[in-house]
Amino acid sequence: MEPLHCIVIDDEPIGQDVVVSFIEKIPYLQLGATFGDPMEAFMYLQQHEVDIIFSDIQMPKMNGLELVRSLEKPPVIIFITAHRDFALEGYETGVMDYLVKPVRFDRFVKAVNRTKEYIDMRKQPAIQQVSADRVFIKADGKLIKILLGEILYVEAQGDYLKIVIANETFTTLGTLKSMDEVLTLPKFFRVQRSFILNLEMVRSVTGNMVELVNGKTITIALNKKDELFQLLGIK
Missing domain, CATH: 3.40.50.2300 (Response regulator)
Known part of the structure; x- marks a missing residue:
């Protein structure tokens, strides 16, 4: 010890x-x-x-x-x-x-x-992937289990990440680069520098904005729009 x-x-x-x-x-x-x-x-x-x-x-x-x-x-x-x-x-x-x-x-x-x-x-690492479908994150002084399929989006905020699921939001130390290794295609997509979103949680797309099922709207980076449309099956 x-x-x-x-x-x-x-x-x-x-x-x-x-x-x-x-x-x-x-x-x-x-x-x-x-x-x-x-x-x-x-x-x-x-x-x-x-x-x-x-x-x-x-x-x-x-x-x-x-x-x-x-x-x-x-x-x-x-x-x-x-x-x-x-x-x-x-x-x-x-x-x-x-x-x-x-x-x-x-x-x-x-x-x-x-x-x-x-x-x-x-x-301990702030984000620990324990299986293909879940991670544990350090937040609020404890380790919290997050099912990847429940994530709506992850937002970078300086040295921290905001992880949003249906009814809760958690903040933990980390970078989007570290989350890129966990939240992978084809289910998750980094739509711009500060956001990774769950494509199954997309409700609509208008111009350069994507709306999620919780009403959250996120701007699509111009160089990401074609790839996003392709992943969503939009022609």
Whole structure:
């Protein structure tokens, strides 16, 4: 099992010692360093890859919330603090969990196990084809099964893909190029740079627009129109 690298940030030595003792009891956690000064932790994070930060919030010079906001791509954060008032603001920064001192070991383990599940899932491919007719995608923090025949269309949106089926829409990391390998002719067709559509879901074609059964209209690229018509059997 590949270890998860972590650091501890707490200006109180006793707080550090408790978290370190908990980490040492969990085989898949590997402690990289401890810090009493968040600024020193910030400098460390510029040079080292870390999976999890265990951090106090109320500290001098820079508090834990400010540290997280200062990181361009923060690791998973678990706040450990005596100040309950920061809980809501802590969750709004996207932290994984918020533990209130004194922390019980069983509560610590629960937070860490949840974090491990999240990191393991994040490392998996965003789109996994498991058979000829279905894929699993990572969306909303879980793996979701998508039957290819139910897809109306897939739209590229920057680094993400919007996958639309009859009654639901899912967003996942990915490119249309990766979907080209899954959604193949003759059933699926890339009608323009940003869209792949299910030809069985086409209701009508008007000029350079195609309408799907859900009412969605998509522009046809000029260099794709003849091929689309041929696939639809239109003369």
